[in-house]
Amino acid sequence: MKMVTAIIKPFKLDEVREALSAIGVQGITVTEVKGFGRQKGHTELYRGAEYVVDFLPKIKLEAAIQADQLDRVLEVIEKAAQTGKIGDGKIFVQSLEQVIRIRTGEVGPEAL
Amino acid sequence: MKKIIASLMLLAMLCGLAAPAFAEDMAPAAPETAVTAVAEPAAAVAEPAAEAAPVPNKGDTTWMMVSTLLVILMIVPGLSLFYGGLVRAKNMLSVLSQVFGIFALISVLWVIYGYTLAFGDGGSMNWMIGDLSKLFLAGITPDSTSATFTAGVVIPEFTFVAFQLTFAAITTALIIGGFAERIKFSSLMVFSALWFTFSYLPIAHMVWATGGYLFEKGALDFAGGTVVHINAGIAALVGAIVIGKRIGYGKEPMAPHNLPMTMIGASLLWVGWFGFNAGSNLEATGGAALALLNTIVATAAAALSWMAAEKMLRGKASMLGIASGAVAGLVAVTPAAGLVGPMGAIILGLIVSPACLWAVSGLKKSMGYDDSLDVFGIHAVGGIIGAIGTGIFVSPSLGGVGVKDYEMMHQVMTQATGVLVTVVWSGVVAFICFKLVDLTIGLRVSEEAEREGLDTSTHGERAYNI
Numbered sequence: 001m002k003m004v005t006a007i008i009k010p011f012k013l014d015e016v017r018e019a020l021s022a023i024g025v026q027g028i029t030v031t032e033v034k035g036f037g038r039q040k041g042h043t044e045l046y047r048g049a050e051y052v053v054d055f056l057p058k059i060k061l062e063a064a065i066q067a068d069q070l071d072r073v074l075e076v077i078e079k080a081a082q083t084g085k086i087g088d089g090k091i092f093v094q095s096l097e098q099v100i101r102i103r104t105g106e107v108g109p110e111a112l
Numbered sequence: 113m114k115k116i117i118a119s120l121m122l123l124a125m126l127c128g129l130a131a132p133a134f135a136e137d138m139a140p141a142a143p144e145t146a147v148t149a150v151a152e153p154a155a156a157v158a159e160p161a162a163e164a165a166p167v168p169n170k171g172d173t174t175w176m177m178v179s180t181l182l183v184i185l186m187i188v189p190g191l192s193l194f195y196g197g198l199v200r201a202k203n204m205l206s207v208l209s210q211v212f213g214i215f216a217l218i219s220v221l222w223v224i225y226g227y228t229l230a231f232g233d234g235g236s237m238n239w240m241i242g243d244l245s246k247l248f249l250a251g252i253t254p255d256s257t258s259a260t261f262t263a264g265v266v267i268p269e270f271t272f273v274a275f276q277l278t279f280a281a282i283t284t285a286l287i288i289g290g291f292a293e294r295i296k297f298s299s300l301m302v303f304s305a306l307w308f309t310f311s312y313l314p315i316a317h318m319v320w321a322t323g324g325y326l327f328e329k330g331a332l333d334f335a336g337g338t339v340v341h342i343n344a345g346i347a348a349l350v351g352a353i354v355i356g357k358r359i360g361y362g363k364e365p366m367a368p369h370n371l372p373m374t375m376i377g378a379s380l381l382w383v384g385w386f387g388f389n390a391g392s393n394l395e396a397t398g399g400a401a402l403a404l405l406n407t408i409v410a411t412a413a414a415a416l417s418w419m420a421a422e423k424m425l426r427g428k429a430s431m432l433g434i435a436s437g438a439v440a441g442l443v444a445v446t447p448a449a450g451l452v453g454p455m456g457a458i459i460l461g462l463i464v465s466p467a468c469l470w471a472v473s474g475l476k477k478s479m480g481y482d483d484s485l486d487v488f489g490i491h492a493v494g495g496i497i498g499a500i501g502t503g504i505f506v507s508p509s510l511g512g513v514g515v516k517d518y519e520m521m522h523q524v525m526t527q528a529t530g531v532l533v534t535v536v537w538s539g540v541v542a543f544i545c546f547k548l549v550d551l552t553i554g555l556r557v558s559e560e561a562e563r564e565g566l567d568t569s570t571h572g573e574r575a576y577n578i
Binding site: 044045049053 | 365366367368426428430432433436469472473474476477486489
């Protein structure tokens with residue numbers, strides 16, 4: 001099992017969710033986050049006061065999947081989230097040791 | 113204990129002020145103020161028996177009551193939201209409480225001793241202050257009347273008392289923008305009572321009451337450019353300097369937490385300002401209509417010129433800039449509203465915004481003071497431009513309504529005198545009042561409270577529980 005974490009542009013969330021549903025991913029968890037990377041922040045000006053905003057809003061999306069789904073999942077996220085401009089985000093992949101469905105107590109791949 | 117001492121000191125100062133006025137009161141002085149009761153028995157006797165005392169016109173009375181409500185709309189909620197949106201979320205309720213609290217406080221003080229000191233006849237002190245003959249509104253009944261600018265036209269005195277009450281309240285409430293996000297609430301209340309007593313009342317008397325120093329000099333101030341805006345703007349600057357900068361000023365971001373609220377507040381200010389400016393005509397006549405129109409076009413022109421200046425200087429026109437420009441325009445047209453023509457008003461509006469934009473950015477940065485919400489930069493600077501501009505654009509040759517024996521240079525100098533007197537008076541009084549409060553109960557909250565935010569540390573509540 002794998003845990004896929006993707007940081008994407010907020011307005012791309014719907015496209016990514018649809019693409020993942022289409023290939024059979026059962027569920028994802030989404031968080032609104034802020035961060036910085038190569039994409040620079042911007043300047044805000046309030047009357048005389050100027051503030052540099054370094055942290056930009058992004059969406060963090062987490063999906064626990066079967067190992068054999070990984071390539072497809074990475075492919076569709078990459079395709080759906082891409083604009084070609086700086087700040088499109090990143091995808092991280094980790095091994096997932098255990099999954100438990102709380103309602104039934106199922107463990108492992110059955111719980112996904 | 114400290115608080116009790118401070119209250120006693122306040123009381124003692126009030127008595128000190130009241131004593132000479134009381135002495136005057138004992139002498140049989142004939143009240144002869146521009147705005148006080150005409151329908152007194154003595155006056156009626158002097159008239160031929162057939163001629164009855166003037167009766168208020170219902171249209172005028174209605175207009176003045178509507179205007180009073182409009183100015184209240186400017187304060188709560190207008191000024192509250194305009195200021196509230198500009199602070200950080202953790203201080204939102206403190207600003208709302210301060211404006212609301214000051215409005216309530218000044219309303220009560222106004223009817224107790226404010227009205228009579230501002231508009232009474234002070235005898236030998238009349239150049240500066242009124243008397244205490246109408247303490248607790250003594251002697252005013254629903255039948256009492258106040259004069260307007262037209263001979264023989266009167267409005268109910270209660271209407272005039274209420275209308276002027278709102279001016280005193282908004283002026284005192286405006287000041288809080290200078291030191292928002294760091295003042296102690298109780299100290300602010302004490303300061304407000306002191307400053308209202310020793311700066312607002314004398315300046316209002318000097319400018320608006322018959323026999324007042326600036327009134328007799330011929331200084332023009334239609335709706336309160338000096339009395340309200342310069343007066344409050346200077347006090348705010350002094351406050352910002354005496355209290356000191358906010359912790360982290362210039363280092364940490366202090367961006368406004370909710371500009372849509374600021375926009376709503378600015379809009380309410382604009383709408384309410386029609387009561388402020390057109391209401392200052394005291395009658396529902398063409399003069400009020402002129403003031404109303406000027407209050408639209410000067411404001412619009414100032415919003416446009418701030419927008420344009422920002423676009424040219426910084427590359428982007430901001431909503432806050434447009435709203436700030438509108439307020440600057442309202443401030444500038446306040447002394448001019450019923451005196452200049454609409455084209456003069458537009459020019460005033462076009463001039464005021466670039467000047468205020470410079471004051472809130474260049475000037476503020478180079479001087480290093482932390483006038484949190486730019487009360488000085490917009491109200492004092494805009495007020496000074498309005499006051500001087502009124503002296504110029506009142507000229508009939510520039511479309512103004514003109515005044516008796518008008519001569520431009522002379523009028524401009526008179527206007528400048530009005531500005532100077534107000535700046536010095538308000539500045540000195542504000543400094544003394546701030547120092548007095550600082551030395552007795554302390555002006556500033558603790559560092560910990562300031563970091564935590566005044567909403568929870570002072571008021572025990574949070575603006576947004578989401």
